[in-house]
Amino acid sequence: MSKVRTRFAPSPTGKMHVGNLRTALYAYLIARHAGGDFILRIEDTDQVRKLEGAEEIIYKTLEKAGLSHDEGPDKDGGVGPYVQSERQAQGIYMKYAKELINKGEAYYCFCDQERLDSLKVKSGDVMISHYDKHCLSLSKEEVQEKLDAGVPYVIRQNNPTEGTTSFTDEIYGEITVDNIELDDMILIKSDGYPTYNFANVVDDHLMGITHVVRGNEYLSSTPKYNRLYDAFGWEKPVYIHCPLITDEDHQKLSKRKGHSSFEDLLEQGFLPEAIVNFVALLGWSPGGEQEIFSLKELEEIFDYHHMSKTPAVFDMKKISWMNGEYIKAMDFDRFKEMALPIVKDVIHREMDFDKILSMVKTRIERLTEIPEHIDFFEQVPDYDISMYKHKKMKTTPESSLDVLKEVLPVIEAQEDFSNDALYEMLLAFAKEHGYKNGYVMWPVRTALSGKQMTPGGATELMELLGKEESIRRINAAVGRLEAEIS
Secondary structure, three states: OOOOEEEEOOOOOOOOEHHHHHHHHHHHHHHHHOOOEEEEOEOOOOOOOOOOOHHHHHHHHHHHHOOOOOEEOOEOOOOOOOEHHHHHHOOHHHHHHHHHHHOOOEEEEOOOHHHHHHOEEEEOOEEEEOOOOHHHHOOHHHHHHHHHOOOOOEEEEOOOOOOEEEEEEOOOEEEEEEHHHOOOOEEEOOOOOEOHHHHHHHHHHHOOOOEEEEEHHHHHHHHHHHHHHHHHOOOOOEEEEEOOEEOOOOOEOOHHHOOOEHHHHHHOOOOHHHHHHHHHOOOEOOOOOOOOOOHHHHHHHOOHHHEOOOOEEOOHHHHHHHHHHHHHHOOHHHHHHHHHHHHHHHOOOOOOHHHHHHHHHOOOOOHHHHHHHHHHHHOOOOOOHHHHOEOOOOEOHHHHHHHHHHHHHHHHHOOOOOHHHHHHHHHHHHHHHOOOHHHHHHHHHHHHHOOOOOOOOHHHHHHHHOHHHHHHHHHHHHHHHHHHHO
Protein backbone atom coordinates (compact mmCIF):
# COMPACT_ATOMS: atom_id res chain seq x y z
CA MET A 1 0.00 0.00 0.00
CA SER A 2 1.13 3.58 -0.64
CA LYS A 3 2.38 5.78 2.17
CA VAL A 4 -0.39 6.73 4.61
CA ARG A 5 -1.47 10.35 4.18
CA THR A 6 -4.20 11.86 6.34
CA ARG A 7 -5.52 15.39 6.49
CA PHE A 8 -7.29 17.75 8.82
CA ALA A 9 -9.42 20.20 6.87
CA PRO A 10 -11.11 22.68 9.20
CA SER A 11 -13.17 25.71 8.22
CA PRO A 12 -11.98 29.05 9.66
CA THR A 13 -15.29 29.85 11.35
CA GLY A 14 -14.32 30.27 15.03
CA LYS A 15 -13.15 28.20 17.99
CA MET A 16 -12.27 24.55 17.41
CA HIS A 17 -15.10 22.27 18.48
CA VAL A 18 -14.19 19.18 20.49
CA GLY A 19 -15.42 16.99 17.62
CA ASN A 20 -13.08 18.74 15.20
CA LEU A 21 -10.19 18.39 17.63
CA ARG A 22 -10.85 14.66 17.85
CA THR A 23 -10.92 14.40 14.04
CA ALA A 24 -7.57 16.20 13.88
CA LEU A 25 -6.14 14.00 16.65
CA TYR A 26 -7.25 10.71 15.07
CA ALA A 27 -6.01 11.77 11.63
CA TYR A 28 -2.69 12.78 13.22
CA LEU A 29 -2.36 9.52 15.18
CA ILE A 30 -3.19 7.34 12.16
CA ALA A 31 -0.47 9.10 10.17
CA ARG A 32 2.14 9.02 12.93
CA HIS A 33 1.42 5.38 13.85
CA ALA A 34 2.02 4.36 10.24
CA GLY A 35 5.01 6.66 9.71
CA GLY A 36 2.93 8.67 7.23
CA ASP A 37 2.13 12.32 6.59
CA PHE A 38 -0.39 14.57 8.33
CA ILE A 39 -1.63 17.44 6.17
CA LEU A 40 -3.39 20.65 7.21
CA ARG A 41 -5.79 22.11 4.65
CA ILE A 42 -7.92 25.20 5.24
CA GLU A 43 -11.43 24.80 3.83
CA ASP A 44 -12.65 28.37 3.43
CA THR A 45 -15.20 27.71 0.69
CA ASP A 46 -17.94 29.17 2.88
CA GLN A 47 -16.97 32.83 2.59
CA VAL A 48 -20.08 33.96 4.50
CA ARG A 49 -19.19 32.08 7.71
CA LYS A 50 -15.45 32.77 7.49
CA LEU A 51 -14.26 34.74 10.54
CA GLU A 52 -11.32 37.12 10.78
CA GLY A 53 -8.54 35.54 12.85
CA ALA A 54 -10.07 32.05 12.75
CA GLU A 55 -7.13 30.60 10.79
CA GLU A 56 -4.83 31.75 13.58
CA ILE A 57 -7.04 29.89 16.07
CA ILE A 58 -6.57 26.70 14.02
CA TYR A 59 -2.77 27.05 14.05
CA LYS A 60 -2.64 27.88 17.77
CA THR A 61 -4.95 25.01 18.71
CA LEU A 62 -2.91 22.44 16.79
CA GLU A 63 0.30 23.84 18.28
CA LYS A 64 -1.02 23.76 21.86
CA ALA A 65 -2.36 20.23 21.32
CA GLY A 66 1.03 19.12 19.97
CA LEU A 67 -0.37 18.05 16.57
CA SER A 68 2.38 19.15 14.21
CA HIS A 69 1.53 18.90 10.51
CA ASP A 70 3.95 17.85 7.77
CA GLU A 71 2.34 19.92 5.02
CA GLY A 72 0.03 22.90 5.05
CA PRO A 73 -0.30 26.57 4.10
CA ASP A 74 2.90 27.24 6.04
CA LYS A 75 4.71 24.04 4.95
CA ASP A 76 4.60 23.37 1.22
CA GLY A 77 4.75 19.70 0.33
CA GLY A 78 4.37 20.10 -3.41
CA VAL A 79 0.61 19.56 -3.67
CA GLY A 80 -0.52 23.05 -2.63
CA PRO A 81 -1.97 25.54 -2.33
CA TYR A 82 -3.39 24.24 0.96
CA VAL A 83 -6.11 26.91 1.24
CA GLN A 84 -9.21 26.20 -0.83
CA SER A 85 -9.87 29.82 -1.83
CA GLU A 86 -6.37 29.91 -3.32
CA ARG A 87 -7.05 26.65 -5.16
CA GLN A 88 -10.37 28.04 -6.36
CA ALA A 89 -8.57 31.12 -7.73
CA GLN A 90 -6.43 28.77 -9.83
CA GLY A 91 -9.57 27.32 -11.42
CA ILE A 92 -8.93 23.80 -10.07
CA TYR A 93 -12.51 23.04 -9.04
CA MET A 94 -14.21 24.51 -12.10
CA LYS A 95 -11.88 22.47 -14.31
CA TYR A 96 -12.95 19.21 -12.67
CA ALA A 97 -16.61 20.23 -12.53
CA LYS A 98 -16.61 20.84 -16.28
CA GLU A 99 -14.94 17.48 -16.80
CA LEU A 100 -17.92 15.89 -15.00
CA ILE A 101 -20.35 17.89 -17.17
CA ASN A 102 -18.65 16.53 -20.30
CA LYS A 103 -19.04 13.01 -18.92
CA GLY A 104 -22.73 13.52 -18.13
CA GLU A 105 -22.00 13.18 -14.40
CA ALA A 106 -22.87 16.82 -13.65
CA TYR A 107 -24.95 19.62 -15.17
CA TYR A 108 -25.63 23.35 -15.04
CA CYS A 109 -28.65 24.38 -12.96
CA PHE A 110 -30.20 27.83 -13.53
CA CYS A 111 -33.19 27.51 -11.17
CA ASP A 112 -33.84 30.64 -9.11
CA GLN A 113 -34.51 30.65 -5.37
CA GLU A 114 -38.26 30.93 -5.83
CA ARG A 115 -38.38 27.70 -7.81
CA LEU A 116 -36.06 25.91 -5.39
CA ASP A 117 -38.27 26.99 -2.46
CA SER A 118 -41.28 25.50 -4.23
CA LEU A 119 -39.57 22.08 -4.12
CA LYS A 120 -39.29 22.09 -0.34
CA VAL A 121 -41.51 19.79 1.67
CA LYS A 122 -42.01 19.62 5.42
CA SER A 123 -40.59 16.61 7.23
CA GLY A 124 -41.37 16.81 10.93
CA ASP A 125 -40.18 20.23 12.09
CA VAL A 126 -37.79 20.88 9.20
CA MET A 127 -38.17 21.76 5.54
CA ILE A 128 -36.20 19.49 3.20
CA SER A 129 -35.51 19.95 -0.48
CA HIS A 130 -34.89 17.33 -3.13
CA TYR A 131 -33.95 18.74 -6.52
CA ASP A 132 -36.07 17.39 -9.39
CA LYS A 133 -33.37 17.43 -12.14
CA HIS A 134 -35.31 20.16 -13.97
CA CYS A 135 -32.24 21.66 -15.65
CA LEU A 136 -30.82 18.29 -16.68
CA SER A 137 -33.27 18.33 -19.61
CA LEU A 138 -31.90 21.59 -21.04
CA SER A 139 -30.25 21.21 -24.44
CA LYS A 140 -26.62 22.25 -24.98
CA GLU A 141 -27.88 25.22 -26.94
CA GLU A 142 -30.23 26.33 -24.14
CA VAL A 143 -27.44 25.97 -21.61
CA GLN A 144 -25.02 28.01 -23.72
CA GLU A 145 -27.65 30.67 -24.31
CA LYS A 146 -28.18 31.11 -20.57
CA LEU A 147 -24.43 31.13 -19.90
CA ASP A 148 -23.91 33.80 -22.59
CA ALA A 149 -26.74 35.86 -21.09
CA GLY A 150 -25.07 35.74 -17.66
CA VAL A 151 -27.91 33.87 -15.95
CA PRO A 152 -26.68 32.80 -12.45
CA TYR A 153 -26.06 29.07 -12.15
CA VAL A 154 -24.74 26.30 -9.96
CA ILE A 155 -23.26 22.99 -11.09
CA ARG A 156 -24.98 19.90 -9.72
CA GLN A 157 -23.90 16.28 -9.50
CA ASN A 158 -26.03 13.98 -11.67
CA ASN A 159 -26.95 11.09 -9.39
CA PRO A 160 -29.03 8.08 -10.49
CA THR A 161 -32.57 7.70 -9.17
CA GLU A 162 -32.67 3.91 -9.35
CA GLY A 163 -30.63 1.13 -7.75
CA THR A 164 -28.33 1.38 -4.74
CA THR A 165 -24.83 2.54 -3.85
CA SER A 166 -22.68 0.78 -1.25
CA PHE A 167 -19.43 1.52 0.46
CA THR A 168 -17.40 0.13 3.35
CA ASP A 169 -16.46 2.18 6.38
CA GLU A 170 -13.70 0.88 8.67
CA ILE A 171 -15.85 1.41 11.76
CA TYR A 172 -19.45 0.97 10.59
CA GLY A 173 -18.86 -1.74 7.98
CA GLU A 174 -20.80 -1.93 4.71
CA ILE A 175 -23.43 0.73 4.21
CA THR A 176 -25.94 0.72 1.36
CA VAL A 177 -28.27 3.56 0.38
CA ASP A 178 -31.02 3.79 -2.22
CA ASN A 179 -29.92 6.08 -5.03
CA ILE A 180 -33.26 7.88 -4.89
CA GLU A 181 -32.01 9.34 -1.60
CA LEU A 182 -28.93 10.82 -3.27
CA ASP A 183 -29.94 14.39 -4.01
CA ASP A 184 -28.14 16.07 -6.91
CA MET A 185 -25.84 18.00 -4.61
CA ILE A 186 -24.32 21.27 -5.70
CA LEU A 187 -20.65 21.03 -6.70
CA ILE A 188 -20.01 24.65 -7.68
CA LYS A 189 -22.00 27.43 -6.01
CA SER A 190 -23.33 30.54 -7.74
CA ASP A 191 -20.36 32.54 -6.42
CA GLY A 192 -17.99 30.22 -8.27
CA TYR A 193 -16.75 28.56 -5.10
CA PRO A 194 -16.90 24.79 -4.73
CA THR A 195 -19.05 23.27 -2.00
CA TYR A 196 -17.32 21.57 0.91
CA ASN A 197 -18.41 18.18 -0.48
CA PHE A 198 -16.93 18.66 -3.93
CA ALA A 199 -13.72 20.42 -2.88
CA ASN A 200 -13.04 17.64 -0.38
CA VAL A 201 -13.09 14.93 -3.02
CA VAL A 202 -10.97 16.86 -5.53
CA ASP A 203 -8.42 17.98 -2.95
CA ASP A 204 -8.17 14.60 -1.23
CA HIS A 205 -7.37 12.98 -4.56
CA LEU A 206 -4.89 15.62 -5.73
CA MET A 207 -3.14 15.60 -2.34
CA GLY A 208 -2.90 11.80 -2.27
CA ILE A 209 -4.98 11.37 0.90
CA THR A 210 -5.23 7.66 1.70
CA HIS A 211 -7.34 7.75 4.89
CA VAL A 212 -10.26 10.12 5.44
CA VAL A 213 -11.26 10.67 9.09
CA ARG A 214 -14.48 12.54 9.82
CA GLY A 215 -17.63 12.54 11.94
CA ASN A 216 -20.36 9.99 11.33
CA GLU A 217 -22.72 12.76 10.19
CA TYR A 218 -20.97 12.37 6.82
CA LEU A 219 -21.87 8.70 6.47
CA SER A 220 -24.98 9.51 4.45
CA SER A 221 -23.01 11.78 2.08
CA THR A 222 -20.23 9.31 1.40
CA PRO A 223 -22.07 7.47 -1.44
CA LYS A 224 -22.23 10.80 -3.29
CA TYR A 225 -18.50 11.27 -2.76
CA ASN A 226 -17.82 7.77 -4.05
CA ARG A 227 -19.86 8.42 -7.19
CA LEU A 228 -17.53 11.35 -7.84
CA TYR A 229 -14.47 9.14 -7.36
CA ASP A 230 -15.96 6.60 -9.79
CA ALA A 231 -16.88 9.29 -12.31
CA PHE A 232 -13.29 10.52 -12.36
CA GLY A 233 -11.85 7.02 -12.26
CA TRP A 234 -9.97 7.77 -9.05
CA GLU A 235 -9.05 5.38 -6.24
CA LYS A 236 -11.23 5.82 -3.16
CA PRO A 237 -9.65 6.49 0.25
CA VAL A 238 -10.11 4.40 3.37
CA TYR A 239 -13.08 5.82 5.29
CA ILE A 240 -13.00 6.13 9.08
CA HIS A 241 -16.15 7.74 10.49
CA CYS A 242 -16.00 8.72 14.17
CA PRO A 243 -18.94 8.20 16.54
CA LEU A 244 -21.00 11.09 17.82
CA ILE A 245 -19.89 12.90 20.99
CA THR A 246 -22.63 13.84 23.45
CA ASP A 247 -22.75 15.48 26.87
CA GLU A 248 -23.65 13.63 30.06
CA ASP A 249 -27.35 13.99 29.21
CA HIS A 250 -26.74 12.43 25.77
CA GLN A 251 -27.39 15.77 24.10
CA LYS A 252 -25.29 17.68 21.58
CA LEU A 253 -22.26 19.38 23.14
CA SER A 254 -23.07 23.00 23.88
CA LYS A 255 -21.09 26.12 24.66
CA ARG A 256 -23.50 26.77 27.53
CA LYS A 257 -22.22 23.67 29.36
CA GLY A 258 -18.63 24.63 28.67
CA HIS A 259 -17.37 21.59 26.79
CA SER A 260 -17.91 22.52 23.16
CA SER A 261 -14.46 23.83 22.19
CA PHE A 262 -10.77 23.48 22.95
CA GLU A 263 -10.63 27.16 23.98
CA ASP A 264 -13.57 26.73 26.36
CA LEU A 265 -11.74 23.92 28.12
CA LEU A 266 -8.47 25.85 28.36
CA GLU A 267 -10.36 28.79 29.87
CA GLN A 268 -11.83 26.42 32.46
CA GLY A 269 -8.33 25.46 33.62
CA PHE A 270 -7.76 22.23 31.71
CA LEU A 271 -4.26 21.46 30.42
CA PRO A 272 -3.76 20.90 26.67
CA GLU A 273 -2.18 17.46 27.20
CA ALA A 274 -5.05 16.35 29.47
CA ILE A 275 -7.61 17.51 26.90
CA VAL A 276 -5.81 15.58 24.14
CA ASN A 277 -5.57 12.46 26.31
CA PHE A 278 -9.27 12.65 27.19
CA VAL A 279 -10.43 13.38 23.63
CA ALA A 280 -8.40 10.40 22.35
CA LEU A 281 -10.60 8.14 24.49
CA LEU A 282 -13.87 9.58 23.13
CA GLY A 283 -14.77 6.70 20.86
CA TRP A 284 -11.50 4.76 20.96
CA SER A 285 -10.18 2.27 23.49
CA PRO A 286 -6.61 1.01 23.83
CA GLY A 287 -7.78 -1.98 25.88
CA GLY A 288 -6.56 -2.57 29.42
CA GLU A 289 -6.88 -0.39 32.49
CA GLN A 290 -4.46 2.42 31.64
CA GLU A 291 -6.10 5.77 30.89
CA ILE A 292 -3.27 8.30 31.14
CA PHE A 293 -1.28 8.46 27.89
CA SER A 294 1.22 10.96 26.56
CA LEU A 295 0.84 11.98 22.92
CA LYS A 296 3.96 9.94 22.13
CA GLU A 297 2.40 6.84 23.70
CA LEU A 298 -0.81 7.42 21.74
CA GLU A 299 1.19 7.61 18.51
CA GLU A 300 2.68 4.21 19.27
CA ILE A 301 -0.50 2.36 20.28
CA PHE A 302 -3.30 4.03 18.30
CA ASP A 303 -5.21 1.58 16.11
CA TYR A 304 -8.38 2.94 14.51
CA HIS A 305 -9.85 -0.57 14.33
CA HIS A 306 -10.46 -0.23 18.08
CA MET A 307 -12.83 2.71 17.58
CA SER A 308 -16.45 2.35 18.66
CA LYS A 309 -19.71 2.85 16.77
CA THR A 310 -21.65 3.96 19.83
CA PRO A 311 -21.80 7.64 20.84
CA ALA A 312 -19.04 8.79 23.18
CA VAL A 313 -20.02 10.70 26.32
CA PHE A 314 -18.05 13.80 27.25
CA ASP A 315 -17.86 13.24 31.00
CA MET A 316 -16.77 16.44 32.79
CA LYS A 317 -15.99 14.49 35.99
CA LYS A 318 -13.69 12.17 34.05
CA ILE A 319 -11.74 14.94 32.29
CA SER A 320 -11.51 16.84 35.60
CA TRP A 321 -10.05 13.78 37.32
CA MET A 322 -7.63 13.25 34.44
CA ASN A 323 -6.57 16.89 34.51
CA GLY A 324 -5.92 16.61 38.25
CA GLU A 325 -3.62 13.65 37.60
CA TYR A 326 -1.69 15.70 35.04
CA ILE A 327 -1.35 18.60 37.49
CA LYS A 328 -0.08 16.27 40.24
CA ALA A 329 2.53 14.78 37.89
CA MET A 330 3.58 18.14 36.47
CA ASP A 331 7.06 19.52 37.02
CA PHE A 332 6.84 22.18 39.78
CA ASP A 333 8.54 24.89 37.74
CA ARG A 334 6.04 24.49 34.91
CA PHE A 335 3.16 24.47 37.37
CA LYS A 336 4.54 27.63 38.98
CA GLU A 337 4.79 29.35 35.61
CA MET A 338 1.12 28.61 34.91
CA ALA A 339 -0.30 29.06 38.41
CA LEU A 340 1.69 31.94 39.93
CA PRO A 341 -0.12 34.67 37.94
CA ILE A 342 -3.43 33.24 39.23
CA VAL A 343 -2.16 33.26 42.83
CA LYS A 344 -0.82 36.83 42.58
CA ASP A 345 -4.15 37.96 41.18
CA VAL A 346 -5.81 36.75 44.41
CA ILE A 347 -3.17 37.36 47.11
CA HIS A 348 -1.61 40.82 47.25
CA ARG A 349 0.23 40.52 50.57
CA GLU A 350 3.84 39.30 50.86
CA MET A 351 3.81 35.52 51.30
CA ASP A 352 5.77 32.39 50.43
CA PHE A 353 4.04 31.70 47.12
CA ASP A 354 6.09 28.58 46.43
CA LYS A 355 4.72 26.95 49.59
CA ILE A 356 1.18 27.93 48.68
CA LEU A 357 1.64 26.51 45.18
CA SER A 358 3.03 23.25 46.62
CA MET A 359 0.00 22.96 48.86
CA VAL A 360 -2.62 23.48 46.13
CA LYS A 361 -0.84 21.47 43.42
CA THR A 362 -2.04 18.13 44.76
CA ARG A 363 -5.50 19.39 45.73
CA ILE A 364 -6.89 20.85 42.51
CA GLU A 365 -8.25 19.30 39.34
CA ARG A 366 -8.29 22.52 37.31
CA LEU A 367 -6.16 25.65 37.42
CA THR A 368 -9.32 27.75 37.76
CA GLU A 369 -9.95 26.14 41.16
CA ILE A 370 -6.87 27.82 42.66
CA PRO A 371 -8.59 31.07 43.77
CA GLU A 372 -11.25 29.30 45.86
CA HIS A 373 -8.50 27.37 47.67
CA ILE A 374 -6.35 30.38 48.55
CA ASP A 375 -8.60 33.47 48.69
CA PHE A 376 -8.69 33.35 52.51
CA PHE A 377 -4.95 34.14 52.62
CA GLU A 378 -5.87 37.61 51.39
CA GLN A 379 -8.92 38.04 53.59
CA VAL A 380 -11.03 35.81 55.82
CA PRO A 381 -14.42 35.40 54.12
CA ASP A 382 -17.65 36.01 55.94
CA TYR A 383 -18.68 32.74 57.57
CA ASP A 384 -21.27 31.31 59.95
CA ILE A 385 -19.96 30.35 63.40
CA SER A 386 -21.71 26.99 62.99
CA MET A 387 -18.58 26.11 61.02
CA TYR A 388 -16.82 25.63 64.36
CA LYS A 389 -19.07 22.66 65.02
CA HIS A 390 -17.40 19.42 63.95
CA LYS A 391 -18.92 16.07 64.84
CA LYS A 392 -15.70 14.06 64.54
CA MET A 393 -13.57 16.61 66.40
CA LYS A 394 -16.39 17.01 68.99
CA THR A 395 -16.12 20.79 68.74
CA THR A 396 -18.85 23.43 69.06
CA PRO A 397 -18.77 27.24 68.74
CA GLU A 398 -18.74 27.41 72.56
CA SER A 399 -15.87 24.93 73.00
CA SER A 400 -13.99 26.60 70.15
CA LEU A 401 -14.25 29.98 71.86
CA ASP A 402 -12.79 28.50 75.05
CA VAL A 403 -9.93 26.82 73.17
CA LEU A 404 -9.06 29.96 71.19
CA LYS A 405 -9.00 32.13 74.32
CA GLU A 406 -6.80 29.56 76.09
CA VAL A 407 -4.36 29.05 73.20
CA LEU A 408 -4.00 32.70 72.19
CA PRO A 409 -1.44 33.63 74.93
CA VAL A 410 0.58 30.50 74.06
CA ILE A 411 0.68 31.52 70.38
CA GLU A 412 1.60 35.10 71.33
CA ALA A 413 4.53 33.76 73.38
CA GLN A 414 5.73 31.49 70.57
CA GLU A 415 8.92 32.79 68.97
CA ASP A 416 9.65 30.08 66.40
CA PHE A 417 6.82 30.41 63.89
CA SER A 418 7.87 27.56 61.61
CA ASN A 419 5.34 24.85 60.87
CA ASP A 420 7.16 22.13 62.86
CA ALA A 421 7.61 24.32 65.93
CA LEU A 422 4.00 25.48 65.84
CA TYR A 423 2.80 21.90 65.44
CA GLU A 424 4.78 20.76 68.48
CA MET A 425 3.50 23.74 70.45
CA LEU A 426 -0.19 22.97 69.70
CA LEU A 427 0.28 19.25 70.42
CA ALA A 428 1.86 20.11 73.79
CA PHE A 429 -0.99 22.53 74.52
CA ALA A 430 -3.61 19.87 73.70
CA LYS A 431 -1.85 17.26 75.85
CA GLU A 432 -1.50 19.64 78.79
CA HIS A 433 -5.23 20.43 78.73
CA GLY A 434 -6.32 16.85 78.05
CA TYR A 435 -7.69 17.75 74.62
CA LYS A 436 -7.66 15.63 71.46
CA ASN A 437 -5.45 17.23 68.81
CA GLY A 438 -8.37 17.93 66.44
CA TYR A 439 -10.26 19.63 69.29
CA VAL A 440 -7.58 22.33 69.16
CA MET A 441 -6.57 22.30 65.50
CA TRP A 442 -10.11 22.70 64.09
CA PRO A 443 -10.96 25.97 65.89
CA VAL A 444 -7.54 27.44 65.09
CA ARG A 445 -7.77 26.54 61.41
CA THR A 446 -11.33 27.86 61.16
CA ALA A 447 -10.34 31.13 62.83
CA LEU A 448 -7.43 31.57 60.42
CA SER A 449 -9.34 30.69 57.24
CA GLY A 450 -13.11 30.91 57.68
CA LYS A 451 -13.23 27.79 55.47
CA GLN A 452 -14.31 24.18 55.85
CA MET A 453 -11.49 23.03 53.57
CA THR A 454 -8.00 24.52 53.28
CA PRO A 455 -4.88 23.44 51.38
CA GLY A 456 -3.01 22.99 54.62
CA GLY A 457 -3.46 22.39 58.34
CA ALA A 458 -3.66 24.99 61.11
CA THR A 459 0.10 25.27 61.68
CA GLU A 460 0.91 25.44 57.96
CA LEU A 461 -1.52 28.34 57.64
CA MET A 462 -0.02 30.08 60.65
CA GLU A 463 3.48 29.80 59.23
CA LEU A 464 2.35 31.26 55.89
CA LEU A 465 0.29 34.07 57.41
CA GLY A 466 2.97 34.97 59.93
CA LYS A 467 2.69 35.68 63.65
CA GLU A 468 1.12 39.13 63.51
CA GLU A 469 -1.63 38.22 61.01
CA SER A 470 -2.35 34.87 62.71
CA ILE A 471 -2.84 36.54 66.10
CA ARG A 472 -4.98 39.29 64.52
CA ARG A 473 -7.27 36.66 62.91
CA ILE A 474 -7.62 34.58 66.08
CA ASN A 475 -8.45 37.71 68.07
CA ALA A 476 -11.08 38.63 65.47
CA ALA A 477 -12.55 35.12 65.69
CA VAL A 478 -12.74 35.33 69.50
CA GLY A 479 -14.54 38.65 69.24
CA ARG A 480 -16.99 37.28 66.70
CA LEU A 481 -17.74 34.16 68.72
CA GLU A 482 -18.26 36.16 71.89
CA ALA A 483 -20.62 38.55 70.09
CA GLU A 484 -22.72 35.81 68.50
CA ILE A 485 -22.82 33.32 71.39
CA SER A 486 -23.83 35.81 74.08
